[in-house]
Amino acid sequence: MNKPYVRPLSKTSWFLTQPxxxxxxxxxxxxxxxxxxxFLLIWGLKRLSExxxxxxxxxxxxxxxxxxxxxxxxxIAAVYHSTTxxxxxxQAMPIQRGEEFVPGNIIIGAHYAVWAVVSLIILxxxxxxx
Amino acid sequence: MSERQIQLEVLRYNPETDSEPRYQTYSVPCMNEWxxxxxxxxxxxxxxPTLSYRWSCHMAVCGSCGxxxxxxPKLACKAFIHEYTDQVRVEPMAxxxxxxxxxxxxxxxxxxxxCVKPYLIPKSDQPVSAGxxxxxxxxxxxxxxxxxxxxxxxxxxxxxxxxxxxxxxxxAAISMAHRYNQDSRDGGRDQRQExxxxxxxxxECSFVGACSEVCPKHVDPAGALQQVKxxxxxxxxxxxLMPWMKK
Numbered sequence: 001m002n003k004p005y006v007r008p009l010s011k012t013s014w015f016l017t018q019p020x021x022x023x024x025x026x027x028x029x030x031x032x033x034x035x036x037x038x039f040l041l042i043w044g045l046k047r048l049s050e051x052x053x054x055x056x057x058x059x060x061x062x063x064x065x066x067x068x069x070x071x072x073x074x075x076i077a078a079v080y081h082s083t084t085x086x087x088x089x090x091q092a093m094p095i096q097r098g099e100e101f102v103p104g105n106i107i108i109g110a111h112y113a114v115w116a117v118v119s120l121i122i123l124x125x126x127x128x129x130x
Numbered sequence: 131m132s133e134r135q136i137q138l139e140v141l142r143y144n145p146e147t148d149s150e151p152r153y154q155t156y157s158v159p160c161m162n163e164w165x166x167x168x169x170x171x172x173x174x175x176x177x178x179p180t181l182s183y184r185w186s187c188h189m190a191v192c193g194s195c196g197x198x199x200x201x202x203p204k205l206a207c208k209a210f211i212h213e214y215t216d217q218v219r220v221e222p223m224a225x226x227x228x229x230x231x232x233x234x235x236x237x238x239x240x241x242x243x244x245c246v247k248p249y250l251i252p253k254s255d256q257p258v259s260a261g262x263x264x265x266x267x268x269x270x271x272x273x274x275x276x277x278x279x280x281x282x283x284x285x286x287x288x289x290x291x292x293x294x295x296x297x298x299x300x301x302a303a304i305s306m307a308h309r310y311n312q313d314s315r316d317g318g319r320d321q322r323q324e325x326x327x328x329x330x331x332x333x334e335c336s337f338v339g340a341c342s343e344v345c346p347k348h349v350d351p352a353g354a355l356q357q358v359k360x361x362x363x364x365x366x367x368x369x370x371l372m373p374w375m376k377k
Contacts, residue, residue: 014290
């Protein structure tokens with residue numbers, strides 16, 4: 001007799017069943033913080049286009065405790081987002097040299113190195129502009 | 131040899147009498163070096179001959195004894211009793227319909243595997259007299275890990291995307307397509323691409339990575355799927371931005 005039983009799967013809480021699914025969802029949720037931050041940048045551009053006074057108001061608002069807290073949360077989310085993706089790059093972009101594959105930690109390390117250099121350049125530009 | 135009494139909690143389903151699955155617990159005297167499959171065999175031989183499950187080689191080669199052990203997709207022949215407490219829960223592989231007890235329906239996977247043409251499609255017909263297709267060790271190494279897949283389907287049991295969207299081709303089938311696409315002797319990528327680059331193909335994957343974490347043969351299907359995404363994206367750019375590059 002053929003009467004297969006299909007077990008129900010919750011569309012909304014499936015990720016609570018496994019720690020690895022929770023880690024996955026955590027990684028995915030970080031993009032919402034980055035999404036929110038792009039709005040902050042667009043808002044800053046809008047204020048800039050409205051003149052020096054408007055932009056100064058925007059900069060002053062950035063110093064509020066809520067803004068600092070928001071930026072800190074985005075920073076943590078962005079770092080988590082970036083590191084989790086860097087750590088899987090050897091899977092997505094394996095490099096074969098001759099017979100052997102380049103060790104994964106070299107590919108990951110290269111990403112961190114480029115990240116550090118780009119961050120440094122942005123920091124220098126930021127300090128000079130101040 | 132030390133012996134330990136294990137409470138083996140098994141999800142059972144009899145399509146002739148049950149409307150839904152139920153748990154049944156067996157008390158099994160397990161040797162420390164046993165695997166969960168040995169415990170199931172003990173139940174079958176000594177306690178309850180009606181218990182149904184698949185197994186064959188007992189050495190992680192045939193891929194038959196995949197099941198959920200304490201919620202984790204495992205081969206029962208590779209899940210050592212000494213790694214568990216005295217309470218072990220055994221269920222059929224997640225995301226698959228249950229036929230009976232620990233036996234699941236595999237038709238869906240078999241059909242998906244077949245549709246990616248998991249065999250060599252030579253670039254050109256060549257008479258036997260022309261000899262074998264040559265392949266260097268480096269060319270072999272490019273895809274060798276994917277040849278280790280034993281079609282145990284644990285990656286499908288681990289994949290939440292397959293659970294939520296059953297049409298998804300899934301990790302093993304796409305990895306097998308990738309295996310042949312990466313083979314220097316093969317020329318069938320265009321034929322496979324129609325299936326694996328479709329909406330139900332690789333783009334359904336959101337890189338949870340669970341497939342690679344549970345693979346008993348360390349095949350890394352998640353990696354294969356991301357590589358297929360990269361290659362498919364390059365195809366798109368070539369087609370739309372550089373049409374003169376088209377073959």
